[in-house]
């Protein structure tokens with residue numbers, strides 16, 4: 396079972412590339428952001444607390460994230476592999492992941508660092524919206540990525556939504572948190588990390604990722 400981490404600042408395309416990797420390699424997509432958003436949707440006491448914190452762009456406590464992650468991993472025992480998207484977010488989480496994998500005789504096989512500068516990331520995020528049904532991602536500020544009909548998915552005709560945390564102020568905090576907490580992971584994984592330039596278009600980035608991961612089985 397392969398364990399692959401996508402390490403990146405906000406808007407570098409972690410979600411999009413994870414989807415492509417999972418379709419091609421039949422891996423399971425583990426997005427801690429998605430797991431947290433599912434909790435928010437349930438409107439539990441925990442969910443309500445999470446919502447406020449996530450909207451400011453700050454990180455959620457490690458214990459909560461780890462608990463959600465463990466539940467997800469337990470539910471997917473026979474997977475070919477996992478793509479970790481948005482996890483680990485700090486050194487503590489990386490150490491906890493190492494411990495968890497070690498218990499089952501697994502390890503991190505690849506760490507792919509999707510590099511993106513602040514300005515490009517900011518421009519991408521402010522216009523981003525996604526389909527409520529199929530998850531397709533659009534950008535209302537980038538001509539080639541606009542939906543044909545405003546607010547409607549080209550693929551399945553469902554409504555598009557904008558994440559509450561996709562605004563400029565939250566973006567600034569998220570980028571600062573990334574620089575301070577997450578970027579040090581490049582050093583933590585220095586022996587296995589491989590860098591991909593994420594200013595390139597989606598397909599080019601995916602081709603580079605495929606050359607790192609090799610042929611699918």
Ligand code: AMP
Pocket residue numbers: 405427428429431448449450452453454455456457460480481482483484488560569
């Ligand atoms: P994402 O969808 O990965 O951009 O995450 C959205 C928000 O969820 C982040 O800004 C954090 O508030 C929270 N979050 C996601 N993953 C983690 C994590 N591994 N540790 C702490 N907070 C997280």
